[in-house]
Amino acid sequence: MALLHQGLWIFLAGLAIAYGSLCWYYWAIQTRLIFFPVEEITRTPADFNLDYEDVWVESVEPGVKLHGWWIPNSASNRVLLYLHGNADNIGTNAYHAGRFYHLGFSVFLFDYRGYGQSQGEFPTEKQVYDDTDTIWDYLVNERGIAPEQIVVYGHSLGGAIGIELATKHPQISHFIIEGSFTSLRRMGDYRYPLLNILPIDLLLQNQFNSLAKVPQLKMPTLFIHGQQDTAVPSFMSEELFAAAPEPKKLWLFPPGDHSTVAPLAGEEYFKTIREFVEMPPFPIPGYYLSPSK
Template identity: 25%
Template sequence: MKKWICAGLALVVLWLAVVWAGSRYLIAYALTPDRTLLDKNASAWSDLRGDYPWIAPWLDSLEASGGLRDTTITAPDGARLHALYAEAPRPTRRTAVVVHGYTDCAVRMLMIGYLYHHDMGYNILLPDLRYHGASDGEAIGMGWHDRLDVLRWIGVADERFGGRTRQVVHGISMGAATTMMVSGEELPPCVRCFVEDCGYTSVWDEFRKELREQFSLPAFPLLHAASSLCGMKYGWSFREASALDRVARCRLPMLFIHGDADTFVPTRMVYPLYEAKRGEKDLWIVPGAAHATSYRDRPEEYTRRVEEFVGRYVGTE
């Protein structure tokens, strides 16, 4: 009998060790990829010109004039955070804070910067989230703690562009989830509305989908263990980081955009998000668009829809 008990205990210990090792791998894989692979600033300019050729003259003009500038802030934990910003072609209080996605950077969101700055005449500010671009950070935060940094950047934008600004926060992918997480916080009066483009319902839901598709594994027990490990290492859990919960608290207008061919953040995720949002809102399902390609595929319609929605709340002057 003792041998069977010892064998059983050994199997339990082995199982726990495998789960623990697997959860450590998952955390490293998802939240701390090689930073040299994320440093896309050097190549991002040429990538933008290739993917969005119509914005090339605007990029050249900004670079030649020095109109696109860098700024940094220091977060309460000492992390140095970076952003790009540009004043509008003509003085205005209208301002857009534009938030990038997973493993991207501020430079690679300049196509949305073009939409607001060139087409709509807004001031723009584009932060690098933690562990991305030129910002510090020990790991990718998937939008959860990033929401507090974006709140700080909203204040920086208000001060930088003369105070009494009227702001929209616009995010894509992880940046869209961050935007929705921001929307549930106590907000300064300068924030007037939000645009989220292909954001996920929660980190748990997104990682569960990736675990199944990439590794053919169920959520239990690996995702539970990885979420607990994330809490111990970084102070947040996968279920806690819920855009769905936060968007339900949002009282400002929000435009939801999602491609109907999105498989990375499945299109089905946008519907519970839209339903959870109270008050003024709109939804655009983009025919044929894959993940984060709605603007690239339909730039004119994307611009028109954003301008019509945002203009109602930010104004025209």
């Protein structure tokens, strides 16, 4: 009997050690489940016949210099700040940025630290917020762009980053959020349900709790989501929309997934954004489909 009890205690102790190790492992690697940076830039705006300027912006943090592209549009004084998602880099987003150029915006897109040519270590939630604050200050204070001229666009994780930025700058003209989520906690439930055996609320250092922040928004906000999105479910945009104050608009596109709303919707995508930001039509020949088509 004593040996049985001893064996049980050893088993329970081993189980506790294994569980504690699993908790520590998740705590240590959770940013690797959030951010997927790619350093190599394979495309630039020039590949899509867009003139652009390489821009380097010094962060307030020593050793961090952020890289971005300024795509000027002399036909308009409206500027779109483009915040990309958690994977790849600005090269992957150059074509979509061109859509906004052809809508009539000058466009600024940049990489968070650790992405593309931007310097710095692997990022955290706070650091991508800091990087975006740095770029905002650059646009307003160095380029002299009035906040009222700036439209913020955020895709996926970029939407959550944009929501944090927008809570600090109510003067933003308009805010477009595409394919984004309510919170990282809810995304964990959706993508990694088995992790709920862990005390996630105690271990989660990066929250990206957009649902708690959207009631603070002061600018017109457009939520876009493809209803075939398996990366981020469209009901999350519906929940964000419900929590956001007026003025707001929700556009759910039935055939679209996480990255195909614009190429599949074509002119409807342009029309929705034009009407939301109250911009006149621009000629956009041949710029509806994805670059592979």
